[in-house]
Amino acid sequence: xxxxxxxxxxxxxxxxxxxxxxxxxxxxxxxxxxxxxxxxxxxxxxxxxxxxxxxxxxxxxxxxxxxxxxxxxxxxxxxxxxxxxxxxxxxxxxxxxxxxxxxxxxxxxxxxxxxxxxxxxxxxxxxxxxxxxxxxxxxxxxxxxxxxxxxxxxxxxxxxxxxxxxxxxxxxxxxxxxxxxxxxxxxxxxxxxxxxxxxxxxxxxxxxxxxxxxxxxxxxxxxxxxxxxxxxxxxxxxxxxxxxxxxxxxxxxxxxxxxxxxxxxxxxxxxxxxxxxxxxxxxxxxxxxxxxxxxxxxxxxxxxxxxxxxxxxxxxxxxxxxxxxxxxxxxxxxxxxxxxxxxxxxxxxxxx
Numbered sequence: 356x357x358x359x360x361x362x363x364x365x366x367x368x369x370x371x372x373x374x375x376x377x378x379x380x381x382x383x384x385x386x387x388x389x390x391x392x393x394x395x396x397x398x399x400x401x402x403x404x405x406x407x408x409x410x411x412x413x414x415x416x417x418x419x420x421x422x423x424x425x426x427x428x429x430x431x432x433x434x435x436x437x438x439x440x441x442x443x444x445x446x447x448x449x450x451x452x453x454x455x456x457x458x459x460x461x462x463x464x465x466x467x468x469x470x471x472x473x474x475x476x477x478x479x480x481x482x483x484x485x486x487x488x489x490x491x492x493x494x495x496x497x498x499x500x501x502x503x504x505x506x507x508x509x510x511x512x513x514x515x516x517x518x519x520x521x522x523x524x525x526x527x528x529x530x531x532x533x534x535x536x537x538x539x540x541x542x543x544x545x546x547x548x549x550x551x552x553x554x555x556x557x558x559x560x561x562x563x564x565x566x567x568x569x570x571x572x573x574x575x576x577x578x579x580x581x582x583x584x585x586x587x588x589x590x591x592x593x594x595x596x597x598x599x600x601x602x603x604x605x606x607x608x609x610x611x612x613x614x615x616x617x618x619x620x621x622x623x624x625x626x627x628x629x630x631x632x633x634x635x636x637x638x639x640x641x642x643x644x645x646x647x648x649x650x651x652x653x654x655x656x657x658x659x660x661x662x663x664x665x666x667x668x669x670x671x672x673x674x675x676x677x678x679x680x681x682x683x684x685x686x687x688x689x690x691x692x693x694x695x696x697x698x699x700x701x702x703x704x705x706x707x
C-alpha cells in the first residue's frame with residue numbers, strides 16, 4: 356500500500372511539474388502585408404476583423420503597409436526579408452499564408468499554450484509633450500532556451516483615414532454580390548485603414564540583450580521604451596502590442612513566442628501631468644491577490660481599476676490610510692490608476 360501511495364504521489368508531482376512547465380495563455384499576432392493599392396485587401400480586411408472580434412483578448416492584428424502613405428522603414432525591413440504576396444499574413448511570424456488560411460491558423464494558435472506571458476507593467480502618455488513611456492514585462496512559465504530572445508513593442512493606430520488618392524482603397528469586390536464591400540466603390544474613398552503598424556519600438560527585429568538565452572520557470576525580464584507620438588497620429592486610436600520573439604538568421608528562426616496587448620494609451624493609463632514622485636506614498640498588497648487586497652495611501656485619491664483589455668471594472672474614492680478593495684472579476688492582470696490632485700500613479704496587480 357505504501358508503494359502504491361508513493362507511486363501515486365510521484366505521478367501527481369510529475370503532473371504538477373508538467374503543468375508548471377507550460378501554462379501561459381498563447382496569444383496570436385496576425386501581421387498582414389497590404390497597401391491601399393491592393394485590390395484584394397477589402398476582402399482580407401473583413402477576415403481580419405472577424406478574427407479579432409472572435410478572439411478579442413487573444414488575437415491581435417497589425418497591417419504592414421507598402422508603397423502608400425502608411426508605409427515606414429520598419430515595415431519595409433519586414434517586407435524585404437519575407438517577400439510576401441499581397442495580402443499575405445503571418446501568425447506569430449510563422450510561414451506566410453493567404454487570407455483564406457488566417458482564421459484556421461489563428462484558431463489553432465490560440466488553443467495552444469506558451470512558455471512566456473507578455474504584459475505591460477505600466478504605460479504613460481503625456482498628452483502635452485506626446486511622450487509615451489512603456490514598461491514591458493516577460494514572465495516565463497516554463498523552461499525555454501534560445502540563442503537570442505528579444506522584446507519588442509508595436510505602436511498601432513486604428514482606423515486611419517487620410518486625405519488624397521493615395522489613401523483611397525482599391526476594391527476588387529465592388530461588384531461582388533453579397534460581399535460587405537459590394538457597391539462601396541473602387542477605390543473606396545475614406546476607407547478606415549485598421550490596425551496600422553506605425554512603429555516597432557525595438558526596430559523590426561526587437562531589442563537584444565535583455566532576456567537571458569536560458570529561461571526557467573519564474574524567470575522574468577523587463578524593458579523600458581520611450582517614443583514621441585508624431586503629431587499626425589491620433590493618440591486616441593493608438594494601442595500597443597508587446598512581443599517576445601526569437602531572432603536568428605533564417606525566417607524560421609524569428610518566431611514570436613507570445614504577445615500581449617495594451618488597448619489604448621489614452622484611457623486607463625494616460626498621464627498629462629506629473630507622476631507621483633515617491634512610490635512609498637502608495638502600496639498595494641498582497642500581490643498576487645485572490646481578488647481582495649488592501650491599498651495604503653497617505654493622501655485621499657480616486658482609484659480606478661481597469662482590466663487588461665482596458666475596460667473599467669471599478670472606481671472608488673479612497674481616504675488616506677488603509678482600505679480594503681474587492682475585485683469580483685476573472686483571474687488576470689488589472690491596472691490600478693490613482694489620481695490625487697495633479698498627480699497620477701499606476702500600479703498592476705494579479706488576481707488569481
